[in-house]
Amino acid sequence: MADQSLPAGQGIQAGHGSETALDRTSAHGTYLELVHSWIVTVDHKKLGIMYIAYALVFLLVAGAEAMLIRIQLIKPHNDFLSPYSFNRMFTMHGTTMVFLVGMPILFGFGNYLVPLMIGARDMAFPRLNAFSFWVSAFAGLLLYYSFIGGVGLSGTGSAPDIAWFAYAPLTEKAFSPGHTTDYWAIAILANGIGSIGTAINIIATVFCMRCKGMTLMRIPLLPWLYATMSFLVLVAVSPLTACQAMLLIDRYLGGHFFDTQAGGSAILWAHFFWIFGHPEVYVLVLPAFAFANEIIPVFSRKAIFGYPAMVAASVGIGFISLGVWAHHMFTIGMTSFGNAFFTLSTMLVSIPTGIKTFNWLATIWGGKVRFETPMLFSVAFLFQWVIAGLTGIMLSVSAWNWQLHNSYFVVAHFHYVLVGAIVFMIFAALYYWYPKMTGRMLDERLGKWHFWLMVIGFHVTFDTMHFPGLLGMPRQIYTYEPDRGWNSLNFIVSVGGFIQAIAILIFVYNLIHSYFRGEDAGPDPWDAWTLEWATASPPPVYNFAIEPEVASRRPLWDRKHPEDPDSAFE
Amino acid sequence: MATVPLQHGNRDTEWKLPARGTVAMASLITAESSIFTIFVVAYLYYLGTDVQGPHPKDVLEVPWFYSACLLSSSFFIWLAEHAIDRAKMAAFRLWWAVTILLGLIFLYGTAVEWHKLIVEDHLTISTNLFGTTYYSLVGLHASHVVVGLLMMLFVMIFSLMGAVGPQHAYRVKTLALYWHFVDAVWVVVFTVVYVVGR
């Protein structure tokens, strides 16, 4: 942290125009040097962008897999995909979306934004940061290498075909003799190590790198939620890593952890997996909340309502989410007492979640809401999040869950969370922070097209998807009988999927187009209040020429409204 | 846009933040604890479910001496921390070396135990559930001991080369925190495997 040696004169207001890190790198030298500078970088902003780019590539890949799934299911008895290919597609779609899209893109934003928002020059451990990224990237490439290198169930597959939760004993040597399951397990293991490294880094950054004056109660909500999310990664991804190690011990050393033929237990895997699997949902959704916490106030022109309640609710969600995992296992044969316990604990999550939702509502209340694209996505998020939460309550009703479990209702529910809430907020975040990252605005007109097609496609797909589940359609089936009343519903779902695909392609075009042709953003295009907007867009390598000092949660509000500073109230 | 700088009056007030090494090590320990928890749960879950032996009570002997070595090493590394705080580098090297030695003795104990189990009792990781869970849990701990020993060995070598000074006390303490954790885990593993499990 050699703050003394930085060039003077580039104060925190520095950067009209976009003469920046990105451009400077490309300004001199060949493409090879450019690539080299990205590969060896330990700059949190470059690593953040690499995380996001890597995740977007896999978003397209896993999206294509989803399209193949939907083509296969568009009519009963379709033979577009073989059962093997179909099973590979949904396994890879799920695994990719969770581990290679969701986690990296959110870590990417965390990497990029957390140091900027707390007024730091980098993460606490820049080299650990680079290490974590490359381990995760390796995991993704390893998983996809299985398409070339692996052999799956019954010796016939290539990519993993064991479903994303990989229930034992299907993953044991006896039932998965080939190597695809090994690719899956090792990829998840490696990805877990990368995630834990990043989580440690984010926690250390939030607690040890804050600029002067930024007490715990003045940290913007985004770093707060990222710290909570990182804590969840530590305690939830570690068990996943541990049980992948157990699985590999079974598969390579002849162990019996999940080998039911030698007395092992299938339930143990289910417990271990969901001890990871449920908090994982909150690992993914807390950053989405974090984006909403930043975007909704700025576009409502009001401070976030109930900051302490928001912090408490987020941390509360984190803790409660550690005690709800077995709601994925109501049908596995737990005692009635166990079922009742997990019903109650799951329902309890809705209280802090409800607090957050109402606080967003109260933030909008009395504001002056501007509906630019980031806010449009956030508004859609609010509606969709309410529905996702309510179907979540339905699923927590264990006696009803016996019917709903593993049906398309569940698939619709978690896509409502993962797409309706998380992906929508990721889009909102990209529209909101893309100007900061590149110095250029994303195109508003394309953004509107993207938004409306996405909303329509999303609802056509996932609203409809609840109903086949209620009519008895289980998930993960490659085909279905024509006489069950699922035909038209599945057709609608598939059509909705294609609409979403078009929306995403428009978005990708917008990303590329605006990078070259976008309107100049300037340091603070949204008239926002947190520290990242106090420096140039994109920020210089050192972020802030002079380390900032804050006296409230909204330092830029204080600066813009010296007559009515927040610091007077805190 | 106003151009009031983001600086405020009371610049002299002390701004103290927790040390990043300590926070990161605490986070790592949290993560490692959950990994160990999973292995401990698996061990307890399968305890006594084996139809075929060898069973823990037939083959396991309580490693009192080796455990005492490992646990006492926590005390010696604390002495080393104490010494480097006071810039007594010779004492630091002595206690550091003692810690490493005790760790090595512990590893030797594990090796002896495993040798006996494999050669005499024909218990391998694939024999039965006890074998699987025992070798995984004890092996996981032993691998942590190995990592700790390697890192301490680096410090020792640097120290002998004169590259470790009192200014590194904080880093040494961060590493010592890890070693304390490895010892604390052994208390749990010992209780589970040799007390409850027998």
Place this chain on the structure above:
Amino acid sequence: MRAQQNSTIFLCRSIAVPALLAFSTAVAHASLPGSIFAPHSTPAHEEHQLSIFVLWITLLIYLGVSGLLVYALVRFRARPNDDAEPPQVFGSLQIELSWTIIPILIIVVLFLGTARVLFSVQDAKKPPTALDVLVIGHQFWWEFRYPQYNVVAANELHVPTSSNSAPRPTFMKLTSADVMHSFWVPQLNGKTDLLPNRVNEMWIDPQTPGMYVGQCAQFCGPQHAKMLLRVYVDTPEDFDKWIKNQQRTQAELAAPHIAMASIPNPGNQTRGPLPPNSPATHGTVAAVSTEAPDNAVNAHNGQLVFERQACINCHAVGGTVANGRYGPDLTHLMSRDTLGAGAAANTPGNLLAWIADPNTFKPGCLMPAMHLSERQNAQITAYLLTLK
């Protein structure tokens, strides 16, 4: 900012329209076989009532919250030429408390409603009149054993009706021979998983005779999708008739003098060893060489082929040497409506094609194509057609 007034309205519409479309489609289908909203058994009925209760509460919450959201977004939208910042409000403890306490009350209500159904279904007492069935999941088919009757069936579960005056619920124990499966017939009860090394329990008491469809609800491998399931609810008389037929071995049918037949059964239900060298199990080679197009001869030859090939490693036919347990019991194959756990209708043509290569119906199923001659396939088909 011009179009933004309409934005919210469009937004609501775009949410509501497909939802309504889908909902109306679904309502039209709600009474379909397999719908959880058309229960025909007490557990399914109680789960259904609970679901309606929960749906109403969540619907009211949704209308309340989304109504407030829509109101706030419309009422507090930015107006043109108004650049002043709105008054900044940072929070209110009273309001925070109110939206903490009200949800807690709702949750108490939901939890109590759930607990009532949960305990009444899961901890129901088994009456002495209950029918016991052991359900064993296999990749990718179902085995049903009736320990009270010494009957083994596959893929199509027959149970009697139960009524309040003469309660005869079916209590199932469920386990798996290989990987995890899940038993789900939505109109009768929710799911219960089948796990290796573990026995789970569930019960049904269907009141109306009929056929109820379901399928495996836990991913179990390549053919998870075609691990279909049918439950035939029979009147008590029909059920007794069915049981009587299932109890007869093929040896009794073909050669009544063989009284002792065998269904080898790990469940301690063996009825004694099969007499070695009994006529039913050993034919003469001469019979094979006859080219008579006669069905009976064909069937006889088919049995010889069946018993000399690997078929009997996996399949059992009660009263013959065939005692494999890896595949479905074929003793009364012709009493079933489907082949391959619902993969195809049980017609002679499908049966022939299935024997020739099961992968045409169910790629990835564990029964291999045996690569027999066409004649042999036809003979086996003829034999299986006699297993009524």
